[in-house]
Amino acid sequence: MENRGITFGYGFLSQESSFDVQFSLIEYDGSHSYFRAYLVGLLNTILVSVIGIIFATIIGVVVGISRLSSNYLIERTAAIYVEFFRNIPLLLQIFFWYFAALRALPLPEKAEPMFGVFFLTIKGFFVPAFVWNNLDIFIYSVIAAIIAIVFVRIYARKKQENQGIQTPVLSISIGLLIILPLLSFFLGGVDATVEIPVIKQLSQTSFTYEGGLKLPPELISLALALSLYTATFIAECVRAGVQGVSKGQKEAAASIGLTPNQVLKLVVMPQALRIIIPPTTNQYLNLTKNSSLAAAIAYPDLVLVFAGTALMQTGRAIEIVSITMLTYLTLSITISIFMNWYNKKIAIKEK
Amino acid sequence: MFKLVKRLTSVVAMFAVLFTFTTETMAAKKSKTLKNTQKKGFVRCGVSQGLPGFSNADAAGNWTGVDVDVCRAVAAAVLGDASKVKFTPLSAKERFTALTSNEIDILSRNTTWTLSRDADIGLTFVGVNFYDGQGFMVRKNSGISSVNDFKAGVSACTNLGTTTELNMRDFFNSKGIKYEPVTFEKADEVVAAYDAGRCDTYTTDKSGLAAQRIKLSNPDDHMVLPETISKEPLGPVVRQGDSVWEDIVRWSLNTMIEAEEYGVTSANADSMKTSDNPAVKRLVGAEGELGAALGLDNEWSLRIIKQVGNYGESYKRNIADTGILPDRGPNELWTKGGILYVPPAR
Numbered sequence: 001m002e003n004r005g006i007t008f009g010y011g012f013l014s015q016e017s018s019f020d021v022q023f024s025l026i027e028y029d030g031s032h033s034y035f036r037a038y039l040v041g042l043l044n045t046i047l048v049s050v051i052g053i054i055f056a057t058i059i060g061v062v063v064g065i066s067r068l069s070s071n072y073l074i075e076r077t078a079a080i081y082v083e084f085f086r087n088i089p090l091l092l093q094i095f096f097w098y099f100a101a102l103r104a105l106p107l108p109e110k111a112e113p114m115f116g117v118f119f120l121t122i123k124g125f126f127v128p129a130f131v132w133n134n135l136d137i138f139i140y141s142v143i144a145a146i147i148a149i150v151f152v153r154i155y156a157r158k159k160q161e162n163q164g165i166q167t168p169v170l171s172i173s174i175g176l177l178i179i180l181p182l183l184s185f186f187l188g189g190v191d192a193t194v195e196i197p198v199i200k201q202l203s204q205t206s207f208t209y210e211g212g213l214k215l216p217p218e219l220i221s222l223a224l225a226l227s228l229y230t231a232t233f234i235a236e237c238v239r240a241g242v243q244g245v246s247k248g249q250k251e252a253a254a255s256i257g258l259t260p261n262q263v264l265k266l267v268v269m270p271q272a273l274r275i276i277i278p279p280t281t282n283q284y285l286n287l288t289k290n291s292s293l294a295a296a297i298a299y300p301d302l303v304l305v306f307a308g309t310a311l312m313q314t315g316r317a318i319e320i321v322s323i324t325m326l327t328y329l330t331l332s333i334t335i336s337i338f339m340n341w342y343n344k345k346i347a348i349k350e351k
Numbered sequence: 352m353f354k355l356v357k358r359l360t361s362v363v364a365m366f367a368v369l370f371t372f373t374t375e376t377m378a379a380k381k382s383k384t385l386k387n388t389q390k391k392g393f394v395r396c397g398v399s400q401g402l403p404g405f406s407n408a409d410a411a412g413n414w415t416g417v418d419v420d421v422c423r424a425v426a427a428a429v430l431g432d433a434s435k436v437k438f439t440p441l442s443a444k445e446r447f448t449a450l451t452s453n454e455i456d457i458l459s460r461n462t463t464w465t466l467s468r469d470a471d472i473g474l475t476f477v478g479v480n481f482y483d484g485q486g487f488m489v490r491k492n493s494g495i496s497s498v499n500d501f502k503a504g505v506s507a508c509t510n511l512g513t514t515t516e517l518n519m520r521d522f523f524n525s526k527g528i529k530y531e532p533v534t535f536e537k538a539d540e541v542v543a544a545y546d547a548g549r550c551d552t553y554t555t556d557k558s559g560l561a562a563q564r565i566k567l568s569n570p571d572d573h574m575v576l577p578e579t580i581s582k583e584p585l586g587p588v589v590r591q592g593d594s595v596w597e598d599i600v601r602w603s604l605n606t607m608i609e610a611e612e613y614g615v616t617s618a619n620a621d622s623m624k625t626s627d628n629p630a631v632k633r634l635v636g637a638e639g640e641l642g643a644a645l646g647l648d649n650e651w652s653l654r655i656i657k658q659v660g661n662y663g664e665s666y667k668r669n670i671a672d673t674g675i676l677p678d679r680g681p682n683e684l685w686t687k688g689g690i691l692y693v694p695p696a697r
Binding site for chain 2: 021216218295309314316
């Protein structure tokens with residue numbers, strides 16, 4: 001490296017970055033450091049991965065179970081969806097959704113408001129934002145509700161083991177989640193006002209919205225493409241998992257008088273999950289890594305912000321690429337560790 | 352007997368050491384990159400992924416443009432044949448790494464010369480082959496006729512990893528305008544997104560705007576604002592540490608510009624050998640020993656002019672006649688009101 005006149009060092013991370021990013025979860029502009037720019041990219045990567053994982057899981061489970069449906073139409077639709085979306089390269093799908101979205105979405109001034117406050121336009125999805133007073137008390141109340149729910153669950157399980165009486169845990173949990181935060185409004189002085197986006201004219205023909213929250217179209221199309229693509233694989237995992245539970249189990253469960261819902265919840269799913277989780281972990285990892293394709297459509301993720309702009313502005317290829325690789329490795333390992341923990345938790349516990 | 356053999360071998364070894372030493376010092380003078388290029392038989396040149404006028408490949412894979420001509424000139428000087436160039440299309444992000452990691456020997460890809468690039472990352476800029484500046488393109492019907500008409504909330508599409516991103520921030524900050532930067536890795540996506548209405552303005556070097564405007568669905572609906580917000584001297588780059596190669600590339604470019612200054616063209620280069628002007632005679636290799644200083648023969652500059660042409664011919668062929676920027680602006684010779692001024696070849 002010395003031969004080629006390249007210097008090495010991580011000192012640049014504290015220098016002023018002097019470039020801006022269009023979408024950031026933390027406060028950031030060009031006067032912040034390169035390290036801050038790295039955090040912006042990292043958080044954006046995590047954001048799109050989490051959104052992608054949640055939607056991919058929901059769509060995947062629904063489609064996977066639909067594929068086992070006895071209804072011919074539902075079963076066929078699900079099968080066609082899976083075969084179509086998993087056999088087209090992801091990058092093409094991302095381009096398709098992005099440019100399709102750009103072509104199909106209206107210009108800001110022509111956007112039809114949804115419920116009067118949501119505006120889906122070519123420049124992004126503008127939604128109302130909450131402006132909070134005493135936000136911390138509200139957050140504490142939610143945390144308190146979650147802790148209470150954990151205790152209720154432990155109590156309910158003990159009660160069932162000792163006395164065989166079932167407690168409606170779900171409705172109690174939902175009740176707690178609503179009541180405690182509500183109390184914080186009345187007793188804790190929490191106050192929230194809604195800020196609705198307002199249209200603003202930039203020039204004779206161009207408009208945008210001000211106020212509220214803005215989700216850029218890049219985020220929406222990337223999350224959409226990632227979830228629709230990964231959901232096909234998850235659907236296949238789910239189908240394989242449910243089919244892997246032997247028929248005798250269901251019949252036996254039904255014969256001891258469990259309702260169909262209980263059969264699914266207590267007998268089929270716990271066994272199916274053991275088959276579903278390991279391959280689904282792979283899909284979550286793939287989704288996270290695939291999110292790096294964001295650079296193609298200007299979503300400011302880790303690769304675009306840090307391994308793109310920051311790399312170009314500093315010229316520190318080796319340092320930045322090594323940091324980026326380590327970051328993806330850490331993200332993937334974190335997901336693996338969590339999923340392995342969950343897998344162990346649901347595995348057969350032989351006594 | 353054994354002693355004799357021993358002595359003989361030691362003498363041979365001594366000669367061998369001496370020999371390698373002398374050839375090595377000569378080779379050092381001759382430049383490693385030059386030696387490798389002559390051994391391979393082609394010049395390895397990094398260009399853009401398609402910027403009409405600067406470096407653009409046609410359907411048959413033939414590269415043309417003013418940036419391309421710099422590499423062709425070097426090939427003509429070093430190898431005697433301007434067509435012996437291997438072009439590597441590079442994104443803005445890849446370009447410097449490709450050069451420092453020895454994938455290419457010249458980077459001629461509308462690259463802005465800045466202090467940090469020149470000094471910090473193992474690169475050396477050898478000159479300027481196009482004086483450019485950053486501008487903005489807007490829709491004609493927007494009513495925006497000057498950069499002062501931009502309002503807070505404006506969204507600007509541009510390329511990732513360029514000085515454009517930094518200039519844009521400096522510019523909007525100085526005006527106190529909050530803006531939304533939308534940066535893409537490839538120019539084609541920038542054009543598509545701007546065309547669809549994702550952005551209110553498209554900003555990059557003015558030459559780039561002029562070239563990319565042709566790709567829009569209705570080029571006539573768009574215009575480039577008159578203001579220039581930055582200096583963008585674009586020029587070829589080489590690796591740091593091979594000063595002979597650096598000189599060869601620098602003087603290949605200078606030769607093209609000086610040839611225009613003295614009216615030497617690809618058509619009349621041969622007849623100029625008998626010119627009365629000693630400067631012209633030196634330029635076409637009829638006088639002096641300028642080639643030897645670069646480790647080349649004396650006809651190197653003549654070949655450049657004959658095979659590639661002078662700077663004016665290259666500009667006309669690639670940028671003016673294609674309708675990109677018919678007006679040469681600052682890229683006119685200093686004798687004609689521009690700022691093209693190169694040190695004399697003597």
